[in-house]
Amino acid sequence: MLTNTVFVTLLALCSGVEFQIQNAANFDIWVGIQANPGHPQLRDGGFDLPAGHKVSVQAPEKWAGRFWGRTGCNANTKHCQTGDCGNKLKCNGAGGTPPATLVEITLKGDQGLDFYDVSLVDGFNIVASIKPSGGQGDGSQYSCKKDACSNHTVINQCPEELKVKNGQGTVIACNSACNAFNTDQYCCRGAYGTPDKCKSSTWPVNYPKFFKDRCPDAYSYAYDDHKSTFTCKAETYVIKFG
Numbered sequence: 001m002l003t004n005t006v007f008v009t010l011l012a013l014c015s016g017v018e019f020q021i022q023n024a025a026n027f028d029i030w031v032g033i034q035a036n037p038g039h040p041q042l043r044d045g046g047f048d049l050p051a052g053h054k055v056s057v058q059a060p061e062k063w064a065g066r067f068w069g070r071t072g073c074n075a076n077t078k079h080c081q082t083g084d085c086g087n088k089l090k091c092n093g094a095g096g097t098p099p100a101t102l103v104e105i106t107l108k109g110d111q112g113l114d115f116y117d118v119s120l121v122d123g124f125n126i127v128a129s130i131k132p133s134g135g136q137g138d139g140s141q142y143s144c145k146k147d148a149c150s151n152h153t154v155i156n157q158c159p160e161e162l163k164v165k166n167g168q169g170t171v172i173a174c175n176s177a178c179n180a181f182n183t184d185q186y187c188c189r190g191a192y193g194t195p196d197k198c199k200s201s202t203w204p205v206n207y208p209k210f211f212k213d214r215c216p217d218a219y220s221y222a223y224d225d226h227k228s229t230f231t232c233k234a235e236t237y238v239i240k241f242g
């Protein structure tokens, strides 16, 4: 086990990628990290990131997974108002409860490229961005550029039926239509389980448009167009919440 840990650490240092995770908000965030199946959890899946702080997390080559920011966390109960992974600081494989803004990345995928995106498919709880530091791309629009969902109006202009409020009545997140209504159409499943059958423009209410208008470079629903995926080859990615 120890040998394994040492090996994984060495591998990360030699050929892996560094994620610099920043809290740009003026409040405390608990970061959540969930590896995709078959990949190791990084930093046991979560840690406390006080306002203005930055933490460096090493990932092995070919790692894939997601990052999110948990807000309104209680150090005693370990429960967070948004993005909660089951009343614990270290998510250890558990995902965050929607709604939560997700930063997703796959290292060294197709053609050795890293694929990254910001996803609002599970709703929005906090502004987030991911940006390669340096890195090699082909100069095109979605190559080695910053992908961000940084428009704070997503919270205060959130459609009433999608608003998520805390006990004090403050809006703390904006739900996805799938999570709010749980229908096959809004969730792109069953008879709506293919891209051509699940176009948000044909929905009773085009809720993804609300998110897309504010965060054009983020995924807004399961079959959103694929322009929202960025690619790069980089050794460092800066992920910012708040």
Ligand SMILES: *[C@@H]1O[C@H](CO)[C@@H](O)[C@H](O)[C@H]1NC(C)=O
Binding pocket: 151, 152, 153, 213, 214
């Ligand atoms: C946020 O989105 C709204 C709606 O599209 C837009 O009017 C506003 O200018 C955006 N704000 C920022 C800071 O981008």
